[in-house]
Amino acid sequence: MATVASFESGLRPETRPGDAISRQIALVSQDGLWYIFLFMDSDKAAAAISVFITWSIILISNPSKSGWFALHPTLQILAVLLFTFGIITLQPTNQPKTKLAGLARHQIAIFVGLPFIVLGTVAVYYNKVLRGADHFTTWHGSLGIFCMAWLFFQISLGAGSVWYGGTLFGGGMKAKALWKYHRLSGYILFPLVLFTVHLGGAWSTWGSKYASWSVRFLAYTVGPLGIILGVYARVRWVDHFFTNKPS
Numbered sequence: 068m069a070t071v072a073s074f075e076s077g078l079r080p081e082t083r084p085g086d087a088i089s090r091q092i093a094l095v096s097q098d099g100l101w102y103i104f105l106f107m108d109s110d111k112a113a114a115a116i117s118v119f120i121t122w123s124i125i126l127i128s129n130p131s132k133s134g135w136f137a138l139h140p141t142l143q144i145l146a147v148l149l150f151t152f153g154i155i156t157l158q159p160t161n162q163p164k165t166k167l168a169g170l171a172r173h174q175i176a177i178f179v180g181l182p183f184i185v186l187g188t189v190a191v192y193y194n195k196v197l198r199g200a201d202h203f204t205t206w207h208g209s210l211g212i213f214c215m216a217w218l219f220f221q222i223s224l225g226a227g228s229v230w231y232g233g234t235l236f237g238g239g240m241k242a243k244a245l246w247k248y249h250r251l252s253g254y255i256l257f258p259l260v261l262f263t264v265h266l267g268g269a270w271s272t273w274g275s276k277y278a279s280w281s282v283r284f285l286a287y288t289v290g291p292l293g294i295i296l297g298v299y300a301r302v303r304w305v306d307h308f309f310t311n312k313p314s
Contacts, residue, residue: 149180
């Protein structure tokens with residue numbers, strides 16, 4: 068069985084100055100955001116925390132008090148964390164072996180995160196049904212369902228351009244050319260998802276009820292901005308979007 072070292076042998080280094088710190092900013096900001104989501108009554112913010120520890124805290128904090136709604140913020144944030152990793156794991160990859168490895172990690176992260184964000188959306192919808200409340204009456208709810216629809220389009224575009232040789236879109240170079248638009252679409256969608264998180268945490272009645280302004284600002288304004296900084300500082304804009312070379 069080939070080792071990671073043998074697999075990577077002969078490959079050129081692909082990291083650039085600032086890539087490592089940008090990656091850490093993105094992941095640390097996301098972990099900190101998730102941690103604050105669980106401790107909304109605290110004025111203190113955690114810098115970073117692992118997924119394992121965070122879910123351990125969820126399980127001991129009696130989320131059943133919030134009913135189905137408890138699944139909404141927790142699963143949505145988990146999905147965003149996975150999507151963040153799914154994006155940065157492709158940054159940068161420009162050699163055949165690293166592209167294939169990055170694409171595999173990207174798909175795993177996205178398809179693990181997808182059921183979480185779907186279930187989180189269904190949970191908040193069902194919670195409103197149980198309470199007899201109206202749906203999509205806020206910018207958070209309206210933008211959230213819009214992002215969900217876009218997400219399914221985004222995944223279909225990406226999968227269709229690479230699965231089975233891209234036969235869904237004609238295969239060959241035709242399918243490969245669409246990957247550029249999949250990337251561009253994703254880089255537009257991702258900040259909209261983070262803005263939805265910002266609206267839900269910083270400005271919603273729920274956020275105002277359970278968290279102080281300083282906690283909401285740190286969790287849902289500084290956190291998303293940190294993720295954007297970490298992710299978009301690593302984008303090769305010219306290579307991805309302004310050349311005819313398949314990315």
